Amino acid sequence: AVDALVIFTPSGKRGRFALGTPVLTAARQLGVDLDSVCGGRGICSKCQITPGYGEFSKHGVTVEADALSEWNAVEDRYKRIRGLIDGRRLGCQAKVMGDIVIDVPPESQVHKQVIRKSATDRHIEMDPATRSYYVEVDEPDMHEPTGDFERLLRALKAQWNIEGVETDLSVLRRLQPVLRKGEWKATVVLNKGNHDAQHRLLDIHPGYHEAPLYGLAVDLGSTTIAGHLCDLADGKVLASSGLMNPQIRFGEDLMSRVSYAMMNPGGDIEMTKAVREALNALALSIAQEAGVEPGAIYEMVIVCNPVMHHLLMGIDPVELGQAPFALATSGALSMDAQELDLGNLNRKARVYVLPCIAGHVGADAAAVALSEEPQKSDDMVLIVDVGTNAEILLGNTTRVLACSSPTGPAFEGAQISSGQRAAPGAIERIEIDPVTKEPRFRVIGSDLWSDDAGFEAATSGTGITGICGSGIIEAVAEMRMAGLIDQSGLIGSPDQTGTPRSEPFGRTFSYVLHDATATGGPKISVTQGDIRAIQLAKAALYAGSKLLMDTMGVEKVDRVTLAGAFGAHISPKHAMVLGMIPDVPLDHVRSAGNAAGTGARIALLNRAARDQIEGLVHNIHKVETAIEPKFQEHFVNASAIPNAVEPFPELGQ
Numbered sequence: 001a002v003d004a005l006v007i008f009t010p011s012g013k014r015g016r017f018a019l020g021t022p023v024l025t026a027a028r029q030l031g032v033d034l035d036s037v038c039g040g041r042g043i044c045s046k047c048q049i050t051p052g053y054g055e056f057s058k059h060g061v062t063v064e065a066d067a068l069s070e071w072n073a074v075e076d077r078y079k080r081i082r083g084l085i086d087g088r089r090l091g092c093q094a095k096v097m098g099d100i101v102i103d104v105p106p107e108s109q110v111h112k113q114v115i116r117k118s119a120t121d122r123h124i125e126m127d128p129a130t131r132s133y134y135v136e137v138d139e140p141d142m143h144e145p146t147g148d149f150e151r152l153l154r155a156l157k158a159q160w161n162i163e164g165v166e167t168d169l170s171v172l173r174r175l176q177p178v179l180r181k182g183e184w185k186a187t188v189v190l191n192k193g194n195h196d197a198q199h200r201l202l203d204i205h206p207g208y209h210e211a212p213l214y215g216l217a218v219d220l221g222s223t224t225i226a227g228h229l230c231d232l233a234d235g236k237v238l239a240s241s242g243l244m245n246p247q248i249r250f251g252e253d254l255m256s257r258v259s260y261a262m263m264n265p266g267g268d269i270e271m272t273k274a275v276r277e278a279l280n281a282l283a284l285s286i287a288q289e290a291g292v293e294p295g296a297i298y299e300m301v302i303v304c305n306p307v308m309h310h311l312l313m314g315i316d317p318v319e320l321g322q323a324p325f326a327l328a329t330s331g332a333l334s335m336d337a338q339e340l341d342l343g344n345l346n347r348k349a350r351v352y353v354l355p356c357i358a359g360h361v362g363a364d365a366a367a368v369a370l371s372e373e374p375q376k377s378d379d380m381v382l383i384v385d386v387g388t389n390a391e392i393l394l395g396n397t398t399r400v401l402a403c404s405s406p407t408g409p410a411f412e413g414a415q416i417s418s419g420q421r422a423a424p425g426a427i428e429r430i431e432i433d434p435v436t437k438e439p440r441f442r443v444i445g446s447d448l449w450s451d452d453a454g455f456e457a458a459t460s461g462t463g464i465t466g467i468c469g470s471g472i473i474e475a476v477a478e479m480r481m482a483g484l485i486d487q488s489g490l491i492g493s494p495d496q497t498g499t500p501r502s503e504p505f506g507r508t509f510s511y512v513l514h515d516a517t518a519t520g521g522p523k524i525s526v527t528q529g530d531i532r533a534i535q536l537a538k539a540a541l542y543a544g545s546k547l548l549m550d551t552m553g554v555e556k557v558d559r560v561t562l563a564g565a566f567g568a569h570i571s572p573k574h575a576m577v578l579g580m581i582p583d584v585p586l587d588h589v590r591s592a593g594n595a596a597g598t599g600a601r602i603a604l605l606n607r608a609a610r611d612q613i614e615g616l617v618h619n620i621h622k623v624e625t626a627i628e629p630k631f632q633e634h635f636v637n638a639s640a641i642p643n644a645v646e647p648f649p650e651l652g653q
């Protein structure tokens with residue numbers, strides 16, 4: 001025979017190829033997803049395949065052991081230096097010598113799926129905008145007067161079929177020494193965003209440059225900024241970390257920051273500077289945590305609410321503070337990181353910002369939609385992203401509605417007397433005995449309850465420092481269930497509650513959760529002010545959800561998804577006892593973790609997802625809470641615990 005049948009798994013693609021055709025070449029011709037950075041030169045090892053031997057009745061072929069060419073010197077060298085799993089071959093070296101079935105393992109696929117860490121983790125298919133390509137460039141020749149850059153372009157066209165590459169002076173200045181140092185071999189980093197007609201040359205390294213490329217997915221919230229550092233080749237999250245949004249010193253919530261900009265000339269510029277410095281600091285610290293060079297961060301995807309969006313871009317947010325709440329632009333944005341003064345990233349790094357839905361419903365809500373996909377749900381699903389500003393989505397395959405609701409920072413531990421960020425030492429779980437009114441609790445960093453033996457020893461390192469967002473929700477709900485507060489949220493006196501833990505606090509009472517003052521430690525109480533702050537926050541959340549349900553014309557939802565940085569930690573039962581979320585069977589409430597952050601990660605790793613969300617935002621109908629009279633009515637009713645008018649049959653009420 002002069003040719004042979006080649007079948008690739010798992011794709012099932014097949015074709016006949018002349019004997020001696022490299023497997024990589026066959027894969028490319030059939031459109032099989034087989035990775036390569038070095039273009040088949042035996043350098044990168046991205047092209048690993050596993051040949052199958054034996055009978056493949058499903059495919060009707062029998063494979064002889066020698067259906068591939070002999071193991072060659074390049075593979076030998078590769079295996080010696082770097083190791084190669086037994087049975088693996090380099091697809092660019094092994095040639096087809098007979099009928100064969102060839103398996104492409106997941107690691108060798110460009111469009112591989114990101115490995116999921118948990119069942120709730122989303123599938124993400126890799127299709128990053130930034131990739132490396134190894135090229136061999138012709139040396140200059142006096143008789144053929146072309147520039148080094150033009151010969152680089154020619155090599156990219158010939159070796160990668162890539163046309164249309166733009167660059168700028170900062171890269172051109174480094175081009176000549178790099179090409180000569182690499183003896184006319186180089187690895188280029190190219191970026192092509194979903195709107196770009198051309199590739200951008202972001203970076204160039206001499207020779208074959210192995211170092212991975214990184215991207216940073218950022219959820220820029222009013223109170224906290226959370227980042228995930230991802231490997232752009234396999235999507236792995238190398239480090240996640242967060243910091244407080246330094247704009248807090250200009251106002252705790254969004255509207256107070258808009259007012260700050262209105263009242264103080266240049267106030268918006270100060271806030272722009274503060275948030276950019278914070279993003280820069282985050283990039284540096286997260287890179288250090290992962291042990292990588294911040295200069296290897298080539299992309300950043302940011303999701304945020306409209307006010308954060310405008311302040312980050314350096315656009316005065318004043319129009320967002322008044323009806324009709326016009327955005328400067330609602331479209332997705334791409335720009336150079338340098339335009340945002342993000343000097344800690346690679347000097348040519350690109351930034352993509354998801355589109356906004358409307359003046360009060362931002363790119364963070366779009367990111368939640370991208371991650372949770374309400375438009376694909378048959379059930380009517382309510383998605384609540386809890387933060388200082390809550391993003392709420394309601395919908396199913398027929399229609400999706402969105403609103404945002406100003407919950408304030410209470411759920412993030414701010415405005416709470418003993419509130420703190422979720423960190424070791426913070427109380428996160430609470431139970432109160434309905435008879436004795438005695439509390440027991442758990443703190444972040446230990447699995448023990450406060451009445452377990454060994455609790456003190458287990459928490460001696462961190463101490464017990466305060467209450468985090470999920471802790472305060474449980475505290476208030478447990479206080480209600482134990483009869484320490486009434487439906488209006490008022491804390492009873494020691495006489496009314498029958499416990500000395502209820503103690504006078506100004507003209508009201510507070511409930512003492514933990515008192516370590518005797519040993520110089522803190523006293524952690526839930527005050528009347530704390531309860532009020534939680535009531536306002538949860539009422540805003542509920543009113544927003546209810547307004548969407550009104551607009552949708554539904555009395556009940558089928559499912560509730562709690563999202564947000566601490567959404568994953570909220571106990572559904574306590575959220576419902578408080579009346580934070582509408583009545584629904586408890587097992588129909590699920591946590592989605594940081595859905596906005598996940599949405600940012602999806603957009604970072606997959607270009608098609610950017611197109612998808614840009615299309616989807618046009619079909620999400622936004623409901624404006626600020627001008628809707630019904631919102632006020634729902635808000636007032638929802639200030640009671642759980643609610644002054646709405647029934648909660650699932651709670652037995």
Ligand code: FES
Pocket residue numbers: 024035036037038039040041042043044045046047090091092093
């Ligand atoms: Fe790079 Fe095979 S394609 S080693």
